[in-house]
Amino acid sequence: MGPDVFLLTSLSLGFMVLSAGAYALLYGAARLKESRGLLLLARLAYATLALDAAGLVLATPLALAWKLLIAASALAYLGIPPVTWRFLEHTHRHEGAHT
Amino acid sequence: MSRSKNLAVRYLAAAVLFFGVMTLSGLMSAIYYINPDFLFGLLHFSVAKMLHIDTMIIWLLMGFMGAVYWFLPEEFGREPAGIWAAELLFWIFVAAVLVVAAIFVFVQWGPGTETTLWLVQQGRKYVEAPRWAAIGVALVMLVFAWNVVGTAVAARRVTGVMAVMSVNMVPLVLLYLIAFPKIDNMAVDLYWWWWLVHLWVEATWEILIGCIMALAMMKLLGTSRQIVEGWLYIEVAMVLGTGILGLGHHYFWIGTPDYWLGIGGFFSALEPLPLLGMVVHAVYDAGVHRMQTTNRPAFYWTLAEAFGNFLGGGMFGFMITLPQLNLFAHGTQWTVSHGHFAFWGAYACGVLSVCYIALQEQRGLARVNGSGWVWAFVLLNTGLIGMVGSLLVAGMAQAFFERAIGGSTLEAFIAGQENPWFMLGMYSRFGFGLMFGAGYVVLAFNLLGLGRREAAVAMKPLPAE
Amino acid sequence: MQYDDPKFWRAGAISTTVVMAIVLVMLTIDSLGAINPGGSHVPPYEVINRHIDYAHNRKLGRDMPIVGADEPLFGKPVTTAEATGLIERGKLVIQSRACIDCHTFMGNGAYYAPDLTKAWLDPAWNTWMAITGAESKEEAMARFLMTPDQYSTWQRRMPNLNISRDEAVATVAYLKWLSAIDTNGFPIHFGRMKVGE
Numbered sequence: 001m002g003p004d005v006f007l008l009t010s011l012s013l014g015f016m017v018l019s020a021g022a023y024a025l026l027y028g029a030a031r032l033k034e035s036r037g038l039l040l041l042a043r044l045a046y047a048t049l050a051l052d053a054a055g056l057v058l059a060t061p062l063a064l065a066w067k068l069l070i071a072a073s074a075l076a077y078l079g080i081p082p083v084t085w086r087f088l089e090h091t092h093r094h095e096g097a098h099t
Numbered sequence: 100m101s102r103s104k105n106l107a108v109r110y111l112a113a114a115v116l117f118f119g120v121m122t123l124s125g126l127m128s129a130i131y132y133i134n135p136d137f138l139f140g141l142l143h144f145s146v147a148k149m150l151h152i153d154t155m156i157i158w159l160l161m162g163f164m165g166a167v168y169w170f171l172p173e174e175f176g177r178e179p180a181g182i183w184a185a186e187l188l189f190w191i192f193v194a195a196v197l198v199v200a201a202i203f204v205f206v207q208w209g210p211g212t213e214t215t216l217w218l219v220q221q222g223r224k225y226v227e228a229p230r231w232a233a234i235g236v237a238l239v240m241l242v243f244a245w246n247v248v249g250t251a252v253a254a255r256r257v258t259g260v261m262a263v264m265s266v267n268m269v270p271l272v273l274l275y276l277i278a279f280p281k282i283d284n285m286a287v288d289l290y291w292w293w294w295l296v297h298l299w300v301e302a303t304w305e306i307l308i309g310c311i312m313a314l315a316m317m318k319l320l321g322t323s324r325q326i327v328e329g330w331l332y333i334e335v336a337m338v339l340g341t342g343i344l345g346l347g348h349h350y351f352w353i354g355t356p357d358y359w360l361g362i363g364g365f366f367s368a369l370e371p372l373p374l375l376g377m378v379v380h381a382v383y384d385a386g387v388h389r390m391q392t393t394n395r396p397a398f399y400w401t402l403a404e405a406f407g408n409f410l411g412g413g414m415f416g417f418m419i420t421l422p423q424l425n426l427f428a429h430g431t432q433w434t435v436s437h438g439h440f441a442f443w444g445a446y447a448c449g450v451l452s453v454c455y456i457a458l459q460e461q462r463g464l465a466r467v468n469g470s471g472w473v474w475a476f477v478l479l480n481t482g483l484i485g486m487v488g489s490l491l492v493a494g495m496a497q498a499f500f501e502r503a504i505g506g507s508t509l510e511a512f513i514a515g516q517e518n519p520w521f522m523l524g525m526y527s528r529f530g531f532g533l534m535f536g537a538g539y540v541v542l543a544f545n546l547l548g549l550g551r552r553e554a555a556v557a558m559k560p561l562p563a564e
Numbered sequence: 565m566q567y568d569d570p571k572f573w574r575a576g577a578i579s580t581t582v583v584m585a586i587v588l589v590m591l592t593i594d595s596l597g598a599i600n601p602g603g604s605h606v607p608p609y610e611v612i613n614r615h616i617d618y619a620h621n622r623k624l625g626r627d628m629p630i631v632g633a634d635e636p637l638f639g640k641p642v643t644t645a646e647a648t649g650l651i652e653r654g655k656l657v658i659q660s661r662a663c664i665d666c667h668t669f670m671g672n673g674a675y676y677a678p679d680l681t682k683a684w685l686d687p688a689w690n691t692w693m694a695i696t697g698a699e700s701k702e703e704a705m706a707r708f709l710m711t712p713d714q715y716s717t718w719q720r721r722m723p724n725l726n727i728s729r730d731e732a733v734a735t736v737a738y739l740k741w742l743s744a745i746d747t748n749g750f751p752i753h754f755g756r757m758k759v760g761e
Contacts, residue, residue: 003503003758006427007495014418017371021409024375028382065361066421069368076372084379091326091568092387131676135720140713143723144676145665211657211731222659224673259570263577283648283655285669286599286606286745290592325570332573336580343584347591352750353670354605356598360748362591426752430671430679497675504758507751509688512678513718 001061009060012052016070019049020077027081042081050074100461101172102182103246106189108461110165111454113193115543117158118447120200122539124150129532132525142204149203149220149227155442156225157196162450163307164243167264169457170314171250174261180249184242195235199228216281223288225296226278233278240275244268259328263335264310271303286354293349300442301342301370301412308404308449309334315401315449318456319392320384330380337373341366351422352429360422367420371413381405394459396472400452403480407444411487415440427502432524433494440487454546462550471545478538485531493524605746609647612637612740618685618754626749637702637737647741653731654738661725670747676720682754684743705739706732 001009023045030038053074057067127147130137171179179185202219209215216222217230226233248265251257257265277295282288313327347363381402392398415437419428428434459467497515505511515521566572602608607629615632636642642650658664663680664673670681689701695715698704708715709732712722727735 001423003427003499006424006503007499010418010424010428010495013421013424014414017414017417018410020371020375021378021406021414024378025382028379028386032382032386062421062423066364066423069365073368073372077375080372080375081379084376085383087567088380088383091329131720139721140723143666145662145674148665148674148676149662208661208725210726210728211653211660211734213656215660216656219660220662222662222664224664227662227665259574281655281659283652284599284601284606285655285742287596288655289670289672290595290599325568329568329570329573332570332577335577336573339577340580340584343581343588346588350595352747353672354599354745354747355595356605357748358591359595426750429750430668430673430675432675435675502751506756506758507679507682507754509678509683509686511757516720 005061009056012056016049016052019045019052023049024081028085031085046078049077101178102186103168103172103179106186107165107169108457109189110161110168111457114158114161114165114450115454115546117154117161117196119539119543121151121154121158122536124154126532126536129529133529146203146207150200152225153227159446159450163311166311166450166453167247169453171246174258175250175254177254179246180253181242181245185246188239188242191235192239195232199232223292230279237275240272244272260310260313260331263306263331267303267306270298274298289353290355293346297346297349301345302339304446305338305342306335308446311453312401312404312449315452315456319394319398320388334373341369341373345370348420351425364420364422368417371417374409374413377405378409393465394455394467396467397452397455399476400448400455404444404448404452407448411440411444427498428494431494431497432490433498436487436490436494439490443483458546458549464550467549471541475538475542475545478534478541482531482535482538486528486535489524489527489531493521496520607631607744609651609741610642610644611744612647612737613641616684616740616744618682627753629744629746631744637740638733650734650737651741653734657727657731657735658738671750679751680739681747682743682751684740685755687755702736705736709735
């Protein structure tokens with residue numbers, strides 16, 4: 001792997017996780033405020049993650065196994081915020097009021 | 100207030116004190132990169148660095164202990180077993196740390212003999228303390244474990260959180276024994292050393308801070324125990340499920356078989372996933388409570404914990420964890436960047452949150468707010484992120500010029516270190532380090548004076564009629 | 565629903581931890597075999613009697629250490645026991661002076677001073693032989709270690725750590741052995757510059 005490709009790949013991996021964080025934050029905000037605008041932004045954040053992951057899979061010299069891992073991670077990042085949110089709402093539903 | 104809570108406040112105070120020592124020695128370490136003649140012949144980089152990283156471990160450990168001693172009597176409804184031993188050992192622990200620091204500064208090294216390892220320093224990263232001090236630390240931790248587990252036994256009941264904490268004590272204490280041996284073979288030495296370091300900071304410490312944050316959430320937000328315990332078990336499953344074999348990301352280059360490249364890289368790449376779940380949880384808690392709480396600094400520091408853990412450990416780790424990339428980034432300032440961010444996010448923020456929780460009760464404050472904590476919060480976090488960003492730039496330059504291009508020789512090392520981007524990173528890191536230091540001073544004053552001004556105002560005599 | 569019940573997740577936590585821990589223990593047993601001297605990745609200590617090199621292995625697709633012909637340290641071959649003694653002493657020196665708090669070993673340590681994994685193979689020693697007036701690389705290394713403050717490396721200087729002659733010889737032996745460990749290709753293309761793709 002050449003020097004430039006290495007730097008770009010590393011930064012892309014970091015950007016992927018950063019996008020996941022942005023997506024999670026915006027998704028949560030969208031659900032709290034019941035805002036379609038925020039949900040759209042959340043989806044855009046995920047779209048950047050997906051594009052970034054696609055770039056990693058299509059344009060880097062990583063071996064196939066690692067590319068599959070990246071693709072699977074990208075899918076997992078898609079599911080974590082809604083699944084977690086659903087679980088949180090469900091477990092809090094029968095909880096007493098907070099003071 | 101109970102004896103355990105009083106001890107907790109002492110431990111938290113000691114933690115904040117050593118946090119200051121860590122910050123000062125960190126600033127010193129940064130100066131050498133800018134002025135290599137700094138204190139040459141008197142006190143070299145290695146000593147400043149040893150103080151910096153060892154006080155980091157110490158202040159966080161003391162912070163954890165303070166947090167646990169704080170919550171123990173509430174969890175068990177009684178004074179912890181063996182509290183007298185813990186009270187005595189606190190003073191011995193603090194004194195030992197001060198003595199070891201003095202030895203590091205004034206003695207610094209000794210001849211290549213076992214005596215040096217026993218009396219002066221052992222020269223293994225994070226666990227440089229001489230063996231006599233390591234015995235002391237092991238004793239402190241054994242008593243700590245007794246205080247937790249023994250109380251559960253004496254109370255004949257244990258909450259889910261305390262059960263997790265009790266079980267976690269076993270590997271926490273046993274792993275520390277790796278600080279003792281002198282292993283000739285560097286590959287074997289590093290193999291076991293990573294069991295201690297990784298299975299502390301990416302396993303048992305994660306569980307410990309998870310337990311502490313669970314207790315903090317119940318206190319700050321009134322979250323039910325059932326919910327908090329369910330989350331704790333999920334976190335244990337995911338953190339240990341990824342972190343135990345994620346240990347392999349330290350086994351890429353130390354002479355171990357190459358199957359670790361696949362195993363370590365794979366599990367390590369999964370480590371950010373549970374951290375994202377924690378971010379979602381933090382957003383939920385913040386939103387559902389509309390950011391309202393009687394203790395705003397404690398709440399904000401727990402939010403910082405969730406985000407910092409994810410970004411520092413998850414994002415910054417993911418950049419360098421795949422082995423074919425780690426080959427370039429390993430052992431550069433990139434590692435330093437990740438390390439600072441991860442330790443800060445995963446542990447420091449959590450400990451600071453508990454400081455505010457404990458002080459609220461200790462000083463009898465209905466609400467904790469004000470501008471002091473905000474200044475500390477902003478300065479510390481901005482300073483930290485600035486340092487981390489600076490180190491990232493320097494690390495990328497180093498990985499690029501020294502490793503990817505230069506062939507990692509002495510000449511390549513020097514070329515990397517002299518690279519303008521690298522030097523920019525070093526100056527910038529120092530600048531942000533000063534900001535961080537300022538934040539520490541504000542934090543210390545804020546913690547010292549919390550609630551005292553209101554109390555003083557409340558106690559002012561009424562004007563004469 | 566059982567997902568509400570913390571006991572469900574507790575069972576998951578316990579089983580996950582146990583399975584992962586068992587796998588780790590099994591891999592550790594295997595790895596310890598490989599990393600003990602004479603194992604697949606770590607040479608026996610008496611490799612310090614031989615010439616060490618590091619080159620690209622096309623079949624494996626990475627750099628590998630190469631153990632060559634006889635080339636005893638300081639011109640004096642050592643027995644296995646003597647080599648072990650040197651390694652033991654060398655490690656004591658490395659720990660007593662906290663070398664790992666300025667340098668890195670296999671990339672682990674501090675980043676103020678160079679990585680020492682392949683220090684034995686560094687081309688700079690040719691120049692250092694002239695600077696120190698030594699007739700061999702190992703003699704140059706030993707002289708440097710004993711009085712590093714007399715030799716200006718660069719703007720960052722190594723302090724004098726009162727390393728005796730015996731200690732310096734043991735440390736040089738340690739570094740020679742260290743350079744022969746198969747580190748799965750770290751550092752990449754050591755000693756060879758790579759410009760462009």
